[in-house]
Amino acid sequence: MRKTMIAALVGMTLLAGPAAAKTLIWASQDDAATMDPHAFNHGMTLTVLQHIYEGLVRRDAEMRIEPALALSWTQPEPTIWRFALRPGVKFHDGQPFTADDVAFSFRRAMSETSDMKVFAASITAVKAVDPLTVDIVTAFPNAALIQSLPEIRIMSRAWSEQNNAQMPADLKQSRENYATRHANGTGPFRLKSRDVDVKTVLSADPGWWDKPRHNITEATMVRIAAPATRIAALLSGEVDFAYPVPVQDIDRVEKTASLKLLQGPEIRTMFLALDVARDELLYSTVKGRNPFKDRRVRQAMYQAIDMAAINARIMRGTAVPTGNMIAPGVNSVDPALQPRAWPYDVAAAKALMAEAGYAEGFGVTLDCPNDRYVNDERVCQALAGMLARIDIKVTLDAMPSSRFFPKIGSKDTSLNFFGYTPVNMDAYNTLSVMIHSQRGDQGQWNVGGYSNAEVDRTIRASLSEMDPTRRTALVTKALTLHREDIGHIPLYQQGIVWGMKKTVATPLQIDNRVNLAFFKVD
């Protein structure tokens, strides 16, 4: 009798085999700083939280906008967007999702202590029309509104109020609240446990409203900051997935039979920013004038840079050379702008330098972060060597990003190596932050002081242009004018390298955010 029972139990276990638990351990360089979806605009934090919390819309594996908590939307007036909400959705604690939660979450995301305000900048009000309808009112017609909505994640009003977490805990005043270490969203995964900076466990939510594309039952995210250790853990099979893979370890991972790599360009564009505003450079041997104000000098530098060599030798082919300030794939960007505008040609560059009156060259300091981008310091060394060929003697000042960003942010720089990702995947973000003249909230990171009135006008016009074709034309016009001016010297799109076991399948995400919802594990 007992034997039969055991046999039956064993049989049941075997039968249950194919549908058995699929677990995944993924190692990342960084950890989320908080579980509060509105407290910190930080890549890894948003990467982890996108599994737990959802927005009205979300991005599919190809980064296209698709419905999530909203089923559909209309625009009754240029400044009013009406969203029909998905019925029958429940938060992880079992409470139903309603328009009230949406209005509450937008208010929360737009409050003083929120770090996600930037995504809701144009919004003036969010009103619950009925339990399944919401109106979003903007101050002006905003063509990029939908692009920002995936980042505004919806929390439960009841849960937030019960736990006294109505406002985001202000990290800037070093506060935390219940939502900092607990989570209750509508997303495909629940937060099972969290040990800050050590491991975070997510378990698939069986009650999720969508049919899962993934087959994971439980995923553990561990932080392994040291690159060598992270790759060792992947090679030894202790983790199933690791990112980023340092470019020097690419061969090693590729040669391991049980592992594979996914590589592709990230939407982050790297470039050189030059001080084109001051009458005399802060860090240069040239006194009384600013050589970077001469377009010929900028073009000479452009043509002295051998992007193919940098890509081959330093990035091992993972980067994509570019002539555009915004990557293709970003909303309203024409991929035809990608090729570099002028070819690598040292002779032509030297001629331009001579023509501009700098045949003897000059000295200048290049500011460069050494812990922020893939092989950042080595790229800067290579750039220094290439510029030396046209007699621009570069003094390299490499520093940690905690020093670099304040330095260049206060415009205390003549030449720097820098990169930018449009946070809401929309061209206007880069144009406004990086290329528009510094005025008010515009041009926050236009550290070289590039300014062209026509470019500014075109950028502002693109913001409210609702017609996609006309909007792309405006963005192309602004980018083309800037390219002709050589306001910056675009270099390349940084590469993403993810390493994983062959049993793991996922599409590569160009925003470099791992999304378990797209994972299949054998």
Place this chain on the structure above:
Amino acid sequence: MLLYLARRLFQAVVVMLVVSLIAFVLFRFVGDPVTQMLGQDATAADRARVAAALGLDQPAYIQYLRFLEQAAHGDFGRSLKLGRPVAELLAERVPATIELSLFAAGLAILVGVPLGVRTAIVRRGLVSRSLLTLSLVGISLPTFFLGVLLILVFSVTLGWLPSYGRGDTVALGWWRTGFLTVDGWRHLVLPGITLALFQLALVLRLVRAEMLEVMRTDFVKFARARGLKPAAVYFRHALRNALMPVVTIIGLQLGSIIAFALITETVFQWPGMGLLFAQSVAFADVPVMAAYLCLIALVFVTINLVVDLAYLAIDPRLRDGRLTTSVKGT
């Protein structure tokens, strides 16, 4: 005796003040936490508001005095990255560092002392010579290199031991221990060896040198002449006398084990205080960095103070107040 005590305590306080000042000054140059906290999309007004909220707009000496006042109450502020009290963060990380350090110290003593004795007794053998050569390697090999090497051999190639983290832990009150699980011990092996090797080599060489010295003394010769067995001579007489300075040095080294755990913890992603510090540097998380430095200084100062007090207990001349500067030459 009171004067001696007061003087030592005064010195300890001065050292702590100097360390806190250095920590405070140094960290003003590591970078601006405000930019790290706000990211790329914040406005100048946002930045100014945050700087004011953190007190970063005050003059440096006011910031320092405020820092000292709060530190005296055990309050090192809150982490800029995680928004939690630094004292709480450090308390969470202390068990990992202490357990790793104790394991490494234990390993260094349990292996280093017998090998030291062995190399002292059999001075010319092949084994002794290889051990001495190896100990030289142990002293000169950089910790991070040794750690990566061990990971490569035992985790990647052989697949015997895990390469990162602490494994399963058990909570005993607020103290999370890895000593009570098999997984915890497996995770302890590689970082433990990495941290211990330098100390092991040091103990080995120290024990050997002291043993050789003691074995030349008259009382060992007489012990031999009395016809005692070699084992009794070596271990009961020679080793006991050789151990006095060894114990002192090991005590003092405990501080540096805890401090140097930083590198080992970084290589093995060991969730201790050192790793917390290393990760805080990248974020310019000044409160965490300052608290860590002060804590490490406190560990060193306390150990030194205890050693001084131990001398006081051992040496009666100190108690009489006759000799207050040097305890050497006894």
